[in-house]
Structures are given as C-alpha cells and as structure tokens.
Amino acid sequence: MSTAATRTAGPDHLWTVDEHLEDILATVRPLDPIELQLLDAQGCVLVEDVTVPVSLPPFDNSSMDGYAVRVTDVAGASEEYPAVLTVIGDVAAGQAESLHVGPGETARIMTGAPLPPGAEAVVPVEWTDGGLGEGPVTGMRARSQSPEGAGGHVHVYRSAEARAHVRAQGSDVKAGDRALEAGTVLGPPQIALLAAIGRGTVRVRPRPRVVVMSTGSELVQPDEQLGNGQIYDSNSFALTAAARDAGAIAYRVGAVTDDAETLRSTIEDQLVRADLMVTTGGVSVGAYDVVKEALSSVGDEDEEGAGIDFRKLAMQPGKPQGFGSIGPDHIPLLALPGNPVSSYVSFELFVRPAIRTLMGLDDVHRPRTRATLTADKALTSPKGRRQFLRGTYADGAVTPVGGAGSHLVAALALADALIVVPENVESVEPGTEVDVVLLG
Structure with a gap:
C-alpha cells in the first residue's frame, strides 16, 4: 500500500x-x-498476455466414431448401392x-483419433x-476378425464431402495466437484453455486476503443463546461473504x-494473513467506540505514514468512516x-473497489444504470447527503x-440495487x- 494519500482536511x-473513495x-x-x-x-487476474504454443487441435482428428475414407470411394453410395x-x-x-x-x-476410427494419411x-458408423453386412447400424459393433481390426469389409450407405466430420488442426486456436489477454479473470473456461495449450502455471496477481472483524460486547455468534441486550453478529458474516463475492480470500x-x-491486539495478530483489514462498528462518537480509541494513534510507533483517519461523510447511511494503514507493512x-445496512452499503461503495484494485482489475465498481422510480409516494432525502436506498430492479x-433505517436487514436481503439520491x-x-x- 502506498502511503502517499493526502489527508489534509x-x-x-x-x-x-x-x-x-478517491483517497482510498x-x-x-x-x-x-x-x-x-x-x-x-x-x-486471479492475469498480468501478461498468454500466447498459444501449439495449435488446437494439434492435428486433424475425427469428431465421430466411424470410418476414415477417401471421398471418391464413397461417392454415390446409397442403401441400394453401398x-x-x-x-x-x-x-x-x-x-x-x-x-x-x-x-x-x-x-475404423474413434472420436478424437488422428485422421490417417490418405x-x-x-x-x-x-x-x-x-x-x-446387416445394413445401417446405430453404434459400433464387433470388430473384424483380426486383433488389430484389419480384414473384412464394411458397407457404406451414404457419400461424404471432403473434411466431413473432421476437426481441422488449428480450428480452435493456432500456434502464435493470443489465447488470453492481461487483465483476464481466470474462471473455469480460462483454466481449461490454459491446460489445453500446455500451461501448467500462470503469472497472476493473487486474490487479496481480507480479514473481517466486528466489534461490540453485545454481539453473540449464531447458534448461541441470546442474553439480555444481546444481538447476533451478522455484520462479520455479511462482509466476509461480500469480500469473497468481490474475489477475495476472506477470513472472518x-x-x-x-x-x-483487546481489539488492537487482535488486529495486530491478524496482520500476518491480511492484504486488507475491515472492521465494523465503533467508529462514531459514542463512549464505547473502541475502534477509534484503539487505532487513532496507531501510527505513532510505526513507519511514517501509517495511521487511521476517522471521518464524517456526507452520505446516508454510513456517515462515520475510517481509513488508513496499520503495521510496518502499511x-x-x-x-x-456498525449498523448492518450502513456497513453493507459502505462495503459496496468503498471496500469492494479496494479489493478489486488489489486484484489489479481496471473496472473496480459495481455497474450502474438509470431507472424509473416506481413507488407509492415520493422519496425524501436529507439535504447535503447522498442517500443510498435499497431497491429491486427489473x-x-x-x-x-x-x-x-440502517438496521433493516430483512429489507436488505430482498434488495438487488441501491437507489442513489x-x-x-x-x-x-x-x-x-x-x-x-446494481448489486446482483
């Protein structure tokens, strides 16, 4: 991480x-x-173009089980005159x-076998x-008399054009072609292509390791018994899942x-496996906002430029935010x-682009579009704030x-879009x- 970010405000x-977002x-x-x-x-994301070393297919081969023939030998063949x-x-x-x-x-030739000379x-088949000698068949039958399949005759009941049912050498890609461009995200089809051209390894930017933690003495893990004043911790699950959805290797x-x-010690323990850390909760102005207390002076004993800057943003939900670096590796x-909706909206706006930037992608943002608002009444929004409301798009x-409300998790679960006011x-x-x- 660069330490060149300017926080002069x-x-x-x-x-x-x-x-x-620009600062991040x-x-x-x-x-x-x-x-x-x-x-x-x-x-992962490729960092260099991949060139095809050998054509695919590397030789002419059959696309069917059948018989390799010369065109002239089957010209005019029919069931009456095979x-x-x-x-x-x-x-x-x-x-x-x-x-x-x-x-x-x-x-006699099998699917994928090289077309023999001649x-x-x-x-x-x-x-x-x-x-x-029994007329047309629906599948390969017993072989001819010799172990190698030689000897005997076959009756062919239809003619064939040149190259019929033949996969030509290089018909997929040719040697010297560019198989994949730098910047490509490697999914199953791309992995298949790399293997098919003989590449066992590839040079990429690794998937970022993202550590997610929530704060709050009131939080209880799912499946545990709730006590008075306690709630289940949903934020760390939501953000870990969101980080994985963005392409990261995420640890909750x-x-x-x-x-x-305790928080500072936990964060320092997690640095060894983190390319990015995300906390949720404890960043506003309450008496127990421990993230600010733990991290406000974290840069004092580290290299120059480290530290967390806590800010107020002109947005709803998600006004309180913190950003910076921690530890000797920044x-x-x-x-x-800490509110569930505030946390998730903040992730989509700020953390997801950061993850995609670490991956080396050019397009780091969710797609956006224009849509007609369908509602029973007008939407209201606080003056001077950019509001992000949950919605469904179709x-x-x-x-x-x-x-x-920034606590409405059930509504968030139904949404696949954010309406921007x-x-x-x-x-x-x-x-x-x-x-x-668009979130989907």
Missing part, C-alpha cells in the same frame, strides 16, 4: 463520497504478481502409429453396417468485545459503521424496499429517473 471536514483508490495498490499452478490461480470398402485396421485416440488409407480402403473424411474473525487493547484498513424500473435533492417523485447501483 481538518477533523470537522465533511467528506463527500467521491473524496473518500489513490492509496491502495495492486498486489505484486506471482506464479501459480492453474487451480491455485482460479479467480460402397464396399476393405477395413485395414483401427485408429484410436492417442494412437502413435497411423495407417495409410489407399483406394478402396478404410480405417483419408479425406469420416463417415459416422450409423451410415454403415458396422462391418457385419469472531466479534471483539468493547475493549481497546496494511490498508477500512473501518465501517426492466428499467426500480422499486424501494423497506425504509431508510444526490446531495442536492431532497425529494424524488414516482416516475422520476434515478441512478441505480
């Missing part, structure tokens, strides 16, 4: 959403590339030595009697109690508010889900076009 400065993205840098085995590289060819042997997939098909000859096409740490030294840390229209807008009437962040 005073403690009372009200940051805009864009200013905060100006500070976070893509992870250094490494060489990984193919399966370990899944989900072409009768001498079977000279079998050609199987992976077979090193190849037969030569001469006039009046054919070789042959120009493949007739499917269904167009023949399978070498048994159990909720930390409202004790500054691991980025984003401190999010066919160019967006409908609010739940209210503006700008800072200078206090009311949005139904039928108005609005900006929408």
Whole structure:
C-alpha cells in the first residue's frame, strides 16, 4: 500500500463520497504478481498476455466414431448401392502409429483419433453396417476378425464431402495466437484453455486476503443463546461473504468485545494473513467506540505514514468512516459503521473497489444504470447527503424496499440495487429517473 494519500482536511471536514473513495483508490495498490499452478490461480487476474504454443487441435482428428475414407470411394453410395470398402485396421485416440488409407480402403476410427494419411473424411458408423453386412447400424459393433481390426469389409450407405466430420488442426486456436489477454479473470473456461495449450502455471496477481472483524460486547455468534441486550453478529458474516463475492480470500474473525487493547491486539495478530483489514462498528462518537480509541494513534510507533483517519461523510447511511494503514507493512484498513445496512452499503461503495484494485482489475465498481422510480409516494432525502436506498430492479424500473433505517436487514436481503439520491435533492417523485447501483 502506498502511503502517499493526502489527508489534509481538518477533523470537522465533511467528506463527500467521491473524496473518500478517491483517497482510498489513490492509496491502495495492486498486489505484486506471482506464479501459480492453474487451480491455485482460479479467480486471479492475469498480468501478461498468454500466447498459444501449439495449435488446437494439434492435428486433424475425427469428431465421430466411424470410418476414415477417401471421398471418391464413397461417392454415390446409397442403401441400394453401398460402397464396399476393405477395413485395414483401427485408429484410436492417442494412437502413435497411423495407417495409410489407399483406394478402396478404410480405417475404423474413434472420436478424437488422428485422421490417417490418405483419408479425406469420416463417415459416422450409423451410415454403415458396422462391418457385419446387416445394413445401417446405430453404434459400433464387433470388430473384424483380426486383433488389430484389419480384414473384412464394411458397407457404406451414404457419400461424404471432403473434411466431413473432421476437426481441422488449428480450428480452435493456432500456434502464435493470443489465447488470453492481461487483465483476464481466470474462471473455469480460462483454466481449461490454459491446460489445453500446455500451461501448467500462470503469472497472476493473487486474490487479496481480507480479514473481517466486528466489534461490540453485545454481539453473540449464531447458534448461541441470546442474553439480555444481546444481538447476533451478522455484520462479520455479511462482509466476509461480500469480500469473497468481490474475489477475495476472506477470513472472518469472531466479534471483539468493547475493549481497546483487546481489539488492537487482535488486529495486530491478524496482520500476518491480511492484504486488507475491515472492521465494523465503533467508529462514531459514542463512549464505547473502541475502534477509534484503539487505532487513532496507531501510527505513532510505526513507519511514517501509517495511521487511521476517522471521518464524517456526507452520505446516508454510513456517515462515520475510517481509513488508513496499520503495521510496518502499511496494511490498508477500512473501518465501517456498525449498523448492518450502513456497513453493507459502505462495503459496496468503498471496500469492494479496494479489493478489486488489489486484484489489479481496471473496472473496480459495481455497474450502474438509470431507472424509473416506481413507488407509492415520493422519496425524501436529507439535504447535503447522498442517500443510498435499497431497491429491486427489473426492466428499467426500480422499486424501494423497506425504509431508510440502517438496521433493516430483512429489507436488505430482498434488495438487488441501491437507489442513489444526490446531495442536492431532497425529494424524488414516482416516475422520476434515478441512478441505480446494481448489486446482483
């Protein structure tokens, strides 16, 4: 992480959403590339173009089980007047030595097997009697008399054009072609292509390791018994899942109690496995906001430039935010508010782009679109705040889900979009076009 971020604003400065995001993205840098085995590289981003060393397929091969023939030998063949060819042997997939098909000859061939010299096409076995003299068949039947498949005859009941049922060498990709571009995210199809061209390793930026922890003595783990004044910890689960959805390797740490030294110690213990740290809770102005207490002076004993800056943003939900770095390696840390909706919206706006930047992606943001607001009444928004309301999007229209409360987890679970109300807008009437962040 770079330490060049400029935080010149005073403690009372009200940051805009864009200013905060720009500060984060100006500070976070893509992870250094490494060489990984193919399966370990899944989900990672290529850092260099991959060139095809060998054509695919590497040789002409059959796309069917059937018989390799010369076109002239089966010209005009029909069920009434079949072409009768001498079977000279079998050609199987992976077979090193190849037969030569001469006039009046054919070789039984399996799917994927190389087209033998002299042959120009493949007739499917269904167009023949399978070498048994019984009319057209529906599958490969018993082989001819010799162990190698040579000897005997086959009746062919249809003609074939040149190259029929033949996969041409290089018909997929040719040697020297660019298989994948730098910046490609490696999913299963890309892994398949790399393996098919013989690449066992690939140079990528690794998936970021993100450590997520929530704070609060009132938090209880799911499946445990709730006591008076306690709630289940949902934020750490939501943010860990969101980090994985963004492409990271995410680790969830159990909720930390409202004790500054315990929190600081836990964070320091987690630095060894973190490229990015995310906390939720304890960043506002309450007496027990331990994240601020634990991290406000964290840079004092570290290298110059480390430290966490706590801010107020002109947004709803998610006004209190923290951002900076911790430890000698300046691991980025984003401190999010503790209300569930505030936490999740903050993740989508700030943490997800940071993760995608660490991965080395060019496009780090969720897609956006314009949509017509469908609602029973006008939406209201506080003056001077950019509001993000939950909604459902379909066919160019967006409908609010739940209210503006930052505790409404059930409404959040139904939403697949965020409705954006700008800072200078206090009311949005139904039928108005609005900006929408698509979450799905």
